[in-house]
Amino acid sequence: MTQDELKALVGRAALDFVPEGAIVGVGTGSTVNHFIDALAGIRQRIAGAVSSSEASSARLRAHGIPVLEAAAVQRLPVYIDGADEIDGSGCMIKGGGAALTREKIVADLAERFVCIADESKQVPVLGRFPLPVEVIPMAVAQLVRRFAALGGSATLREGVRTDNGLPILDVRGLSITDPPAMEAEVNQWPGVVTVGIFARHRASVCLLGTRDGVRRLDFASLPSAG
C-alpha cells in the first residue's frame, strides 16, 4: 500500500467515531481530505462541521456539508485530524500544513481528539519533523535566539502566511522528550501565537494506517487538561 492509500484507510476508519447527528470537528491536511471525502457519504447523518482551515472548509462545502463558526458551538463530541508526528503517549507535532492555531482552537472544543495518520508518523520522541510555531512578525528575531538557546535552529517558512495572516517558524534540531513542559514554556514567550506541540490537546485515540490494516492506539488524557 502507498502512503496515500494508508491515509485513505484511516480517513474512512474515522467515520466510526462520528456520532449520529453530530457537529464534527475537522482538521486539515491530506489525511483529513480523505476523511472529508468519506464524511460526504454520510452527510445526511451529521449536523455539520467546525473546520480548522479555509482549505478544509472549502472541501466540506464542496461536498454539501454545512460549516459552522467555532463561536456557534460550545462543545464538539469529536475532533478528527492528522499529525506530523505522534509519540507513545499521544502527544503530537502539528502544523506542517500551517493550520496549527485553528487546529488547537477546534481541538479545545472537543471531548476527544481522534488522530488519523499513516504509520510513518509514529515516533519514539517528537522533534525530527521541524516544529512549526505561528508567530507575530515583530518577535521573530528574539524567538530565533530563544530556540537557539534550546539547541534548535528556527527559520521562517518561505512564502507562507497562515489563515490568520501570520508567519510560521520551523524549528529543526529539537528532541522533545517532555512535550507538556516544552509546550508550556514556548507558549509563554512573547510573540508566540501557537506552538505546534499538542500535549495538552494530545490525541485520545490514534488510528494508525499500517500495511496490516488500521491499528487503534488509546491514550490517557493529561490529568491537568481542562
Ligand code: 5RP
Ligand atoms: C496541518 C497539520 C496536519 O495534520 C499535518 O501536517 C499532517 O498532514 P498530512 O495529513 O497531510 O500528512 O497539522 O497543519
